[in-house]
Every structure is written in structure tokens, then in C-alpha cells.
Amino acid sequence: MSKLSHLDELEAEAIYIMREVAAESEKPVMLYSIGKDSSVMLHIALKAFYPDKPPFPFLHVDTTWKFKEMIEFRDNMAKKYGLEMLVYTNEEGRAQGINPFDHGSAYTDIMKTQALKQALDKYQFTAAFGGGRRDEEKSRAKERIFSFRNSAHAWDPKNQRPEMWKLFNTKIFKGEEVRVFPLSNWTEKDIWQYIRRENIEIPSLYFAKERPVVYRDGNIIMVDDERMRLEPGEKPVMKKVRFRTLGCYPLTGGIESDADTLDAIIEETLSAVSSERTSRVIDNEAAGSMERRKREGYF
Amino acid sequence: MQSLLKFITCGSVDDGKSTLIGHMLYDAKLLFADQEKALELDSKVGSTGGAVDYSLLLDGLMAEREQGITIDVAYRYFTTDNRSFIVADTPGHEEYTRNMAVGASFADLAVILVDASKGVLVQTKRHTRICSLMGIKHVVYAINKMDLIDYDQNKFKEIVRNIKKMTAEYEFESLFTIPVSATVGDNITEPSARMPWFKGGTLLNYLENIDITDKADEKGFVMPVQRVCRPDHTFRGFEGQIEVGSISKGDEVVSLPSGESANVKSILVTNKEMDTAFKGQAVTIQLDREVDVSRGCMLCKDIDLSVGKMFTAKLLWMDDTKLVAGKNYFLKIATKMVPAVVMNIKYKIDVNEGNQVQTDRLYKNEIAVCDISCSDKIVFDEFKHHKELGGFILIDRISNMTSACGVVEHPLRRDDNLTWHNMDITRELRASQKGQSPKTIWLTGLSGAGKSTIVNELEKKLFEIGKHTMVLDGDNVRMGLNKNLGFKEQDRIENIRRIAEVSKLMNDAGIIVLTSFISPFRLDRRNAKDIIGHDSFIEVYISTPIEECEKRDVKGLYKKARQGDIPNFSGISSPYEPPENPDIEIDTTGKSLEDSVNYIMEALEKYM
Numbered sequence: 005m006s007k008l009s010h011l012d013e014l015e016a017e018a019i020y021i022m023r024e025v026a027a028e029s030e031k032p033v034m035l036y037s038i039g040k041d042s043s044v045m046l047h048i049a050l051k052a053f054y055p056d057k058p059p060f061p062f063l064h065v066d067t068t069w070k071f072k073e074m075i076e077f078r079d080n081m082a083k084k085y086g087l088e089m090l091v092y093t094n095e096e097g098r099a100q101g102i103n104p105f106d107h108g109s110a111y112t113d114i115m116k117t118q119a120l121k122q123a124l125d126k127y128q129f130t131a132a133f134g135g136g137r138r139d140e141e142k143s144r145a146k147e148r149i150f151s152f153r154n155s156a157h158a159w160d161p162k163n164q165r166p167e168m169w170k171l172f173n174t175k176i177f178k179g180e181e182v183r184v185f186p187l188s189n190w191t192e193k194d195i196w197q198y199i200r201r202e203n204i205e206i207p208s209l210y211f212a213k214e215r216p217v218v219y220r221d222g223n224i225i226m227v228d229d230e231r232m233r234l235e236p237g238e239k240p241v242m243k244k245v246r247f248r249t250l251g252c253y254p255l256t257g258g259i260e261s262d263a264d265t266l267d268a269i270i271e272e273t274l275s276a277v278s279s280e281r282t283s284r285v286i287d288n289e290a291a292g293s294m295e296r297r298k299r300e301g302y303f
Numbered sequence: 304m305q306s307l308l309k310f311i312t313c314g315s316v317d318d319g320k321s322t323l324i325g326h327m328l329y330d331a332k333l334l335f336a337d338q339e340k341a342l343e344l345d346s347k348v349g350s351t352g353g354a355v356d357y358s359l360l361l362d363g364l365m366a367e368r369e370q371g372i373t374i375d376v377a378y379r380y381f382t383t384d385n386r387s388f389i390v391a392d393t394p395g396h397e398e399y400t401r402n403m404a405v406g407a408s409f410a411d412l413a414v415i416l417v418d419a420s421k422g423v424l425v426q427t428k429r430h431t432r433i434c435s436l437m438g439i440k441h442v443v444y445a446i447n448k449m450d451l452i453d454y455d456q457n458k459f460k461e462i463v464r465n466i467k468k469m470t471a472e473y474e475f476e477s478l479f480t481i482p483v484s485a486t487v488g489d490n491i492t493e494p495s496a497r498m499p500w501f502k503g504g505t506l507l508n509y510l511e512n513i514d515i516t517d518k519a520d521e522k523g524f525v526m527p528v529q530r531v532c533r534p535d536h537t538f539r540g541f542e543g544q545i546e547v548g549s550i551s552k553g554d555e556v557v558s559l560p561s562g563e564s565a566n567v568k569s570i571l572v573t574n575k576e577m578d579t580a581f582k583g584q585a586v587t588i589q590l591d592r593e594v595d596v597s598r599g600c601m602l603c604k605d606i607d608l609s610v611g612k613m614f615t616a617k618l619l620w621m622d623d624t625k626l627v628a629g630k631n632y633f634l635k636i637a638t639k640m641v642p643a644v645v646m647n648i649k650y651k652i653d654v655n656e657g658n659q660v661q662t663d664r665l666y667k668n669e670i671a672v673c674d675i676s677c678s679d680k681i682v683f684d685e686f687k688h689h690k691e692l693g694g695f696i697l698i699d700r701i702s703n704m705t706s707a708c709g710v711v712e713h714p715l716r717r718d719d720n721l722t723w724h725n726m727d728i729t730r731e732l733r734a735s736q737k738g739q740s741p742k743t744i745w746l747t748g749l750s751g752a753g754k755s756t757i758v759n760e761l762e763k764k765l766f767e768i769g770k771h772t773m774v775l776d777g778d779n780v781r782m783g784l785n786k787n788l789g790f791k792e793q794d795r796i797e798n799i800r801r802i803a804e805v806s807k808l809m810n811d812a813g814i815i816v817l818t819s820f821i822s823p824f825r826l827d828r829r830n831a832k833d834i835i836g837h838d839s840f841i842e843v844y845i846s847t848p849i850e851e852c853e854k855r856d857v858k859g860l861y862k863k864a865r866q867g868d869i870p871n872f873s874g875i876s877s878p879y880e881p882p883e884n885p886d887i888e889i890d891t892t893g894k895s896l897e898d899s900v901n902y903i904m905e906a907l908e909k910y911m
Contacts (some may be wrong), residue, residue, distance in 0.1 A: 007516075008583045010307045010387050019573065019585035020544050023529040027598050027638070052585065053542075054574035056534035063426070138378045145377045148405075148642050164375060166401050166621050168408045168437075168708040171696045175703040178768070190387060191380045 013199050018045075018186035019052040020170060021149060022133070026059050028174040029131035032184075035120075036062040036089070037252040038074040039204050041135030041187055044195055047204045048186065049133075050085060061088035063123060063132070067115040068093060069252035071103055071228050077207045077284055090127070096117035104254040105233045112255075121157045124181060131174065131182045139191045149188045155179035192248075196273055199268040209247045210269065212261040216240040223257035248273075310378075311391040311406040313434070314416030315426035319447050321377075323416065323485035324392055327492060327507060328381055329669075375399070376406040385511040395426060400668040401621035403430060404708065406435035408694070411515045414443045414506070419458065419482070421449045424464045429654040431470060436617060436670065436710065438690040440476040441515055445506060447807040450484040454497045472657055474687075477513065481506055494537060512640060512911060521582065523606030524556070525692065527637035528598055529684075532587055532686040539573065540587035541596055543638070546691040547606060549581035550588070556602045557593050560610045566589035599639035601682045601692075608684050608692065612677045613715035615649075619670050622699060622706035626665040631736045632706060634675065636683055636695035641678070643677040643697070686710035700738030724727040733813035737771050740911055741810040743803075743835045747822045748845030749874045750860055751852035753891040753899065757845065758819040760900040765815060773809055775802055790871060796827060801832035810839050815911075823873040825880045841910050843903060844885035849874045851892045886910070 010015065025032050034049060036042050049058040051254050064078055082089035094102075097114040104111045124132060138145045148167045153159055165173055174182060186193070199206060216227045225232075225233075226247075227240045232254060233242070245258035246269070263269045312320040377392045391406035406411065413434040417427055434442060444466050452458050470478060481490055482501055489495035492507045503509070525547040532540040537715045550556070550567060557564045571587040572580050588602065601608065620626050626645060634643035650659040651671045665671050686693030693711040700706070734741050740813045744761070746754045758774055763771045781788075785801055788794040799822060806816045822828050832840040852874070853861040864872035871877040882888075887906040891899050 011305060013583065015573070016544060016583055017584045020529070021543050023585075024638075027530045028640075051573040053538075054571065054587070055538055056532050139380045145379065147374045161375065164402075166405050166696075166708065168405060168696050168705070168707045169690065169694045171694065171695060171708075173635070173698050173703070173705045175633070175698055177703065189378070189380075191382075193382070193786075218504060 005164065011194060011201060014187075014190055014194055015048060015198070017170075017189065018048045021172070021184060021186040022049055022052045022058075024132070024172050025131050025174065025182075026053070028172075029182070031127070031129050032060040032131040033090075033124075033127065033129040034058065034060055034062045034133040035135070035220065036064045036078070037135065038064065038070070038078050039100075039135070040195055040199060040210060041137065041190075043189075043204050043206045044198055045133060045135045045187060046081065046085075046087075047202060057086060058253075061090055062125075063092060064130075065119045065123060066091050066093045066114060067111075067119070067252050069115070069231075069254060071207070071209055071226070071250065071253045071256075073116045073207055073209055074250060077205075081205070084191060090123070092119060092123035094122060103231075104252055115252075124157065129181060130176060131184055133184050133186060135187055136185045137190050137192070137195075138188050141282070146163045147188070150174065151183040151185065152176070153181050154184055155215065157181065159183075193270070193273055196266065196270045200270065207250060209250055212244050212246040212264045212268075215245050215258070217243050217245055217258060223258070224259065226253055226258055228253040235286050307387045307389065308412060308513070308515065309389045309391070309410045310412040310414060311393050311403075311410040311434075311439075312414045312416065313393045313395065313403055313406070314447075315395045315418065315421075315424045319418075319485040320395060320756045321418050321484070322390055323414075323445065323447065323491065323506075324379060324390055325487055326485050328379070328402050332426075341608065344555045346614050348417045349564075350834075366518050374657070375402045377632045382470065383507070383511055388510065393853060397668065400429065401619070402432070404433050404437060404619055404621070405465060407434050407439055408708065410437075410439055412441040412510075412513065413439050414445055414510075416445050416447045416485075417462060417466070419446045419462065422462050423469060425654070428469055431473070431656075432652075432654055432670070433619065435473045435475070436619060437708075438686065438694070438710070441513060441634065442470075442478050443476050443506070443509065444480045444758070445485075446476075446480060447485050448614055449482045449489060449495075449498065450487050450661045454482070454489075454495075456498075456500045459501075479509060479513075480504070481509065521548050524550045524554070524602075524604035525606055525608070525689070526550070526586065526588065526901070527639070527692075528596055528600045528602065530598060531596070538589070540589045541602060542585075542587050542634045544585050544600075545580055545582050546637075547582060547689060548604070549579060550586075550602075550604065551579045554604055556588075556590070556604050559603055559608060560680045561600070563594040565592045565594045567591075577687075590887075599637075599681075602710070608682055609714040610680055610682050611714050611716070612680055613646075613674065614683065615669060615672065615674050615712045615715055616695070616709040617652075617672050617712060618645075618697075618709040620665045620667055620705045620707050622702075622703070622704050623667055624699065624704075624706070625667075626671075626707065627731070628663060628673075629732045631700060631738065632697040634677060634695055635695055636681055636682075636711075638693055639681050641677045641679045642700075644736075645697075646674040646676050648673050673709075675709075683711055683714070685713055700735065701740055730811045730813070733811070737813045739770050739813070739815060741815055741852065742839050742841050742910055743806040743810055743818065744841045744843055744907070745806075745817040745828070745831065745835075746817070746819050746843045746845055747828060747885075748847060749849055749852045750821055750868045750872075750878055751855045751857055752845040752847040753896075754819040754821075756896060757891075757899055757903065758817045760896060761903060762817055764900060764904055770815055771813065772815045772817060774817045777803065780805075795824075796830075799827040799831055800834070803834040806831075807835045810835065821873050822877070823877065823879040825882070828882065831910065842882055842885045842909070844882045844888040846881065846888050846890045847892055848890070 094115055102111055102114050136144055148164050150172045152165055217224050218240055222244055246261045247256055247258045263272045312324055314320055321854050333390055334588045362688055379390045381388050391409055393403040393406035415430055417630055446459055446462055457483050482498055483490040490505050492505055508823055526543040526545050528541045528543050530542045532542050552567055552570060554567045555564055568589040568591040570580050572584050628647050631642055632646050634641055648662055648665055649672045651662045653660055684692040695709050696705050697707040699706045746758055748754050757778060762772050762774050785798050788798050809816045863869050864875045887903055889899055889902055
């Protein structure tokens with residue numbers, strides 16, 4: 005009897021989860037953040053329901069501060085696969101000029117967390133797939149695959165529903181939702197190996213290239229457009245960098261690297277000395293910051 | 304190809320589970336530098352004396368770090384040269400036993416920690432029982448804190464003897480005992496020089512090498528259907544994951560429970576067409592003819608499964624609300640969800656000694672053997688044969704909580720000597736059968752305030768979400784039950800009394816009652832509340848002011864009342880006493896019917 009490889013097992017688990025949600029949830033949506041995890045999730049969704057299209061729309065919460073290339077990539081993918089791609093921005097926040105330079109963690113709350121909540125309310129989604137993995141951060145390591153959220157979208161980590169075998173309980177009351185993480189058991193390395201095996205398209209920001217950057221508080225920030233505020237004396241320099249995670253460009257730290265192929269990236273990931281979330285500026289604020297944001301409704 | 308081992312660590316509080324895993328990751332250089340740095344930083348704040356506190360690596364939630372205990376399962380991922388691991392670190396504290404069971408249901412192997420200075424504890428026995436219940440076949444007992452008993456071989460042997468005695472009743476495929484010290488690092492990744500008498504190698508070495516391949520004979524084929532894929536009229540495929548055996552193009556399969564058969568026309572393994580597929584793969588199967596297949600059915604070949612409504616099972620209760628025999632739940636088994644009743648509790652199993660204890664109720668973290676009856680035929684197997692076809696959960700129909708998990712012991716036939724728990728059918732049981740909590744929603748307000756219109760819409764909304772309701776209003780009460788009553792004071796009081804008594808009977812029958820009467824007097828409403836019961840009575844005040852009601856005057860009553868044609872008209876020739884503390888209040892002036900009804904529905908949520 006043949007046995008599944010580690011990656012096949014993870015893929016089959018993710019497909020199982022997606023099909024359960026498609027079968028049992030009234031109105032599911034897949035959160036699409038354009039990064040590598042979202043790319044893997046989209047790829048698996050395309051396989052899971054083949055020859056049909058995924059039976060749910062995709063949702064991108066656009067903070068208006070994403071890398072230019074990410075937006076192009078999103079639109080191309082939606083077109084290529086004929087996806088229903090919903091794009092949502094917190095217009096109130098935009099009108100007030102909320103930005104990552106002046107508003108710090110309030111920016112993340114208003115343009116990401118609040119925007120996501122508004123979008124979920126607007127469309128009345130009952131289940132939302134997210135690309136979160138348990139190896140990313142300590143509070144994520146404790147989250148169920150089906151993470152139940154109350155009508156204020158909040159997570160109660162001390163009272164999670166038991167999740168037995170693969171018998172997922174999707175029952176909710178009106179106004180509540182379930183966040184579903186089909187990639188819970190994947191590691192960063194698994195993601196890269198799968199991208200290589202399946203030949204999955206990802207934004208070129210993941211590959212090392214000469215880019216205009218500034219060095220700030222131990223992070224390497226790319227100057228993606230003219231809105232980037234330079235501090236006195238700061239001058240963009242061209243450096244060969246790549247990104248391990250993608251988000252809002254002023255908040256996403258790159259790393260100096262020569263890895264411009266998937267093999268080189270995997271090689272680098274295997275021997276990495278830092279976990280990928282160090283390159284997210286918001287995670288370093290305080291111990292427990294991720295858990296706090298999740299309780300408030302963040303993915 | 305590297306294999307994957309999913310294991311859990313469990314044991315009593317303070318046995319050092321998190322420390323053990325933390326130490327393993329630290330020693331095996333499996334941490335990222337920033338994690339290592341964070342760990343050392345955290346240790347300075349959190350631990351005693353500034354030594355590295357390895358458990359901080361795993362205790363991820365703020366509450367856990369503050370209290371220094373593990374509340375929920377933490378999943379960790381690491382890879383050595385020989386194997387990939389997923390480890391679920393589970394809580395030891397008794398209150399969080401259900402979270403420990405969550406970890407156990409996911410794992411192939413359990414590392415159970417035993418404090419060498421304390422030996423086998425109640426929690427050790429309980430966790431062993433739950434590991435066995437959840438289907439774990441391989442267990443390792445790590446006798447921790449050997450440093451505290453001076454690495455004494457005799458004491459170790461004594462503990463091993465007790466473990467052997469304790470595990471005699473279980474059918475584990477492998478059992479291993481190893482003396483370790485998680486804080487110091489003996490026998491974790493390096494053999495301990497302080498215990499030369501132990502020749503069994505290190506814990507990590509054991510985990511890297513143990514063979515967990517299913518020894519069971521994997522003949523036949525089973526795939527529970529998750530979904531039907533029907534992009535257009537030319538394609539109708541059944542999506543699912545193969546749980547048993549393998550399947551090839553052209554094979555004849557039977558669809559259960561219908562029993563119809565057909566041949567396999569095509570197999571997609573994910574999105575690729577293949578001739579054969581096997582256990583674990585996600586597939587979409589097309590058959591060569593139309594048969595009755597939908598979600599919850601199973602496609603099978605050469606295998607004997609049970610098709611029926613009743614079985615005996617072992618349950619682990621996980622809900623704060625206790626189990627009472629006769630209560631109705633949703634049961635989910637494989638991909639099928641059906642209403643089901645726990646017919647009886649045959650006996651409870653004492654977690655320490657395994658004794659059978661008679662009981663009629665089951666509390667959180669208790670295990671019992673029960674008979675279960677489903678409202679519809681399901682396809683299943685005994686858990687010991689196939690865990691995927693014999694494990695199930697029970698979902699509370701009112702709270703949506705996952706109340707219990709269970710494993711099928713054996714099917715029951717109609718002619719088996721079945722006994723229902725000797726019980727009275729109570730109001731609670733009737734309500735649970737309907738999956739609702741029966742209340743009387745008592746609307747009060749002036750004539751023309753909008754009560755009847757709102758009540759009708761409310762009933763529709765409740766009906767839509769599957770609630771069983773009944774409206775009592777002037778139309779159906781005055782015509783029959785109360786047709787001998789007039790409008791004198793005595794009659795008015797009797798009118799309300801009868802309505803309240805009928806509401807109570809209907810609530811007892813499990814029904815949600817909506818009433819729509821002006822009911823202008825506080826005293827009358829208070830009497831009604833006393834009869835119906837304070838927990839069941841929800842007072843909804845439609846506070847539309849008289850000016851608005853008179854403006855609407857749908858039935859022309861205000862006009863007549865003003866002309867003196869209607870005596871005792873509430874608000875004009877007779878007082879209307881507004882509720883002092885209504886549970887819900889709404890003034891419908893300027894509001895659409897939909898908005899008003901939605902407002903009340905939302906406000907009702909906390910009572911239902």
C-alpha cells in the first residue's frame with residue numbers, strides 16, 4: 005500500500021477542510037491577502053473543487069498601502085481563474101487619512117481589523133478561510149482549525165470549542181462566524197516546498213532583486229512609492245533584498261538576500277536563524293500583541 | 304521520503320510537559336534565533352532565579368503565562384534528519400481535560416509524563432484512559448524529574464510496575480517507559496551519564512524510530528461523500544477523502560445507506576485523472592450510472608459496515624451543561640449530521656479504577672457508556688476497526704456547543720433488548736427535542752401600536768429558523784376559549800389569566816408563544832408573569848405613543864372611542880399603565896416594520 009508524503013497529507017487535510025466548509029456553511033468566503041500562504045490556499049481551492057470553480061468568493065482587505073505589485077498580482081490572478089474577487093477598504097479610515105506613519109498600531113486596527121469586520125458584516129459571511137499557520141506565532145499555535153468568533157468577531161481563547169478528530173462543528177448563530185485555517189498544520193518550509201512542487205505563481209517580491217530601500221529600526225523597508233516618508237538624513241539605497249511575508253510596504257521588513265530562485269529561498273529558509281514574523285513590524289510591539297489583536301477580531 | 308509523526312504530551316499539572324518539549328527543541332537546535340532570544344528574555348521575567356524556563360516556549364496565551372499553566376493545546380512543528388513531527392502539548396489541569404482530549408484525537412502516539420517523585424497519579428490514569436479512548440495505539444511513559452529521586456533505578460522499576468498494572472486493561476500496540484529529567488536534560492536528546500543502568504536510548508531517538516504504520520488489514524474501500532460536484536450537466540462527481548483501502552477505475556461500488564451499486568467511471572485525485580486512488584487521498588469520483596448519492600452517504604467496496612439508527616457508544620462529556628438521558632442532540636459522524644437522542648446512560652466509568660458506576664447524568668470530563676438512537680439511518684463501523692467511521696461528536700441544539708465526543712462500541716438492532724432510560728418526559732426534554740428554549744413573548748401596548756403586525760412578522764422569522772411557535776391574539780382567543788367573557792373588570796382579569804395558563808401549557812409542550820394583547824394593567828401582566836414563570840416570560844413593550852396610534856387608527860376605533868361609542872378604551876376612557884421594566888421596548892413611530900422586527904429579534908437572542 006502506498007503512503008502519502010508529508011506534503012500530500014497536508015494538502016489532503018486542507019482539501020478536506022475546504023470541502024466541509026463548502027458543504028456545511030451557508031456563506032463562506034476565502035480571505036485573499038496575496039501572499040504566499042494565500043497563493044497556496046487559492047491553489048488548493050482550485051484543486052479541491054475541480055472541475056468546478058471554488059464555490060465561494062474571495063475577499064481582499066485593501067489598506068491602500070500594499071506593495072503596488074501585490075495589487076497587480078491580485079487582479080491578474082482573479083482574471084486568470086475567473087474568481088469573484090471582492091476588494092474592501094475602510095473608506096472612513098481612508099477619508100481620515102489614516103496611515104502607517106502617523107497612526108502606528110491604530111492604523112493596523114482601523115485599516116485591517118476594523119475593515120475586515122466591516123467587510124464580513126457587509127456581506128454577512130458565515131465562514132472565512134484564512135491562511136494562518138500554527139508555526140507563525142505562539143497564540144496561533146493554540147488556535148483551532150475552526151476558530152469560532154462571536155457576533156463582535158472576537159476570539160475567546162479560553163473557551164474554544166473542542167475539535168475532535170476531523171469532525172468539525174460548523175454550527176453558529178446568526179451574526180456569528182467561523183474563521184477557518186486550512187493551512188494550520190503547515191510550516192513555512194512546507195509552504196515553500198509545496199510552491200516549488202506545484203509550480204505556484206507568487207509575487208516576485210519574494211525573490212531577491214535590487215530594490216530601493218531604507219534601513220530603519222533594524223528593519224529594511226522598501227520605498228515602494230512617493231508616499232513613503234523619509235526621516236531626516238534617510239536616503240533610499242539600492243539593495244538586493246527579498247520579503248518573507250507581504251503586507252503593507254511601510255510595515256514589511258525585507259531581508260538582504262541573493263535568493264532569486266525557489267531552490268535558493270528554500271535553502272535559505274531551512275537555515276534561517278529568524279522566524280518569519282520578525283519581519284512584521286507590528287508583531288514586535290509587545291508580548292501577547294498578536295493574541296490581543298485576535299481577540300479583537302484580527303485574523 | 305520523510306515520514307510524519309503526530310504525538311501529544313500529557314500528564315499531571317507540573318509534571319513538566321512544556322519544559323520537556325521546550326528542552327527538546329532547544330537541544331536539537333530547532334529554534335530560530337529570535338525565538339531563543341525571546342525565550343531567554345521571557346525567562347528573566349517569568350521564571351524563578353533567571354534560569355532558562357523552557358515551558359515559556361509553548362505556553363502561548365497571555366492567561367497561561369500569567370497563571371503558569373497550560374490551558375489549551377499548543378501545536379509545535381519540528382523536523383530532524385529522520386522525521387517530521389507535529390507535537391500537541393496538552394494541558395494537565397483537570398478542568399481542561401477536554402482540551403487534552405482534543406490533542407489526543409489528533410495524535411498517533413502519546414508521551415505521558417509521570418513525576419518520578421510522585422509516581423502514578425489520578426491524572427496519569429485519566430490521561431491514559433483518554434488516550435486509549437481517542438484511539439491512540441502507541442504510548443511512551445516518560446518518568447520525569449529523575450534528578451529529584453537521585454536517579455534511583457529501584458524507584459523507577461517500581462513506577463514501571465505500576466504502569467504495567469494500570470495499562471493491563473488497554474490494547475496498546477506499543478508501550479515504552481523511559482527515565483528522564485526535562486529541566487536538566489537527561490535522556491531527552493543525549494543519553495544520561497547519571498543513569499548508566501538504562502539502556503533504552505533517548506526519548507528523541509525513540510520518537511524518530513518508532514513504526515506507527517497501521518497494522519490492520521486494509522482491504523476494501525470506503526469514501527464518505529463530502530459534496531457533490533456538479534459544474535454542468537455532463538459532470539457529476541462525488542468529493543471525499545478515502546478512509547479505507549483503495550479504488551480503481553471500473554470497480555463496482557455500493558452506495559450506502561441506499562445499497563445501490565454502480566461502476567467507477569473516473570477518478571480525480573485532487574485535479575488529476577488517475578486509474579487508482581488510495582487511503583488518505585482527496586478524490587472526486589464519477590460513477591457510470593445515476594444512483595442516489597449525496598453528502599453523508601458512503602461509497603464502499605468489499606467491506607462490511609453497519610447501516611442503522613442505533614448503537615452503543617462510549618462518551619466523553621465536554622460541556623458545562625450536564626448530559627441527561629433522553630436529550631436530543633445533533634450527531635456528526637464522518638460527513639453525516641443527524642438529530643439523535645442519548646437513550647440512556649448504562650453506566651459511568653470511574654477514571655481511576657475503571658469501575659462501572661450507575662448514574663442518570665453525566666458531568667464535564669466524565670466518561671460513560673450509552674445507547675444512542677439517531678432519527679435517520681447512518682452508516683458506521685466500530686471505532687476499534689476504523690476510527691474515521693466510528694468516532695462522532697454530539698452538538699447541543701440550543702447552544703451549538705460540541706458537547707461530547709464518542710466512539711461506537713457496537714451497533715444495536717431493533718430486537719436487541721433495548722431499554723429507554725426510565726424517565727418522565729419533562730418540559731426540558733420536549734424543548735430539547737425541538738432544539739429551542741420555550742418562552743412566552745408577551746407584547747403589550749396601545750391599540751394601533753403595531754403589536755399584531757409585529758407578532759405576525761416575528762413568528763415568520765422564528766419559523767424560518769426552525770422554531771416551533773404559536774401566536775395567541777384576540778382573534779383566536781376571543782372566538783373560542785374566552786368567548787363567554789365580556790369586558791367587565793372580572794372578565795378582563797379572567798381573560799388574561801386564561802391566556803397565561805394556555806401560554807404556560809404551550810411552553811411546557813416546548814413551544815414558543817407570542818401573545819398580542821393590549822393588556823393595559825400592570826397587575827394583570829404581573830399575574831401572567833407569575834403563572835408563566837419569571838424565566839419564561841419576556842415582556843415586550845410596544846411604546847408607540849397615543850398620538851401616533853390615533854393618527855394611524857387602522858380600525859377606526861379611536862374615532863369611535865372619542866365619540867364615546869367604546870367604553871373603557873385603553874388610553875382614552877381607561878388608563879394604560881406602561882411597563883416599568885420591560886425586557887424589550889420599541890417605539891414604532893417612523894420605523895419600518897422590518898427594522899422594528901429585526902430590533903426585537905436581536906434583543907430576543909439572549910433569551911432564546
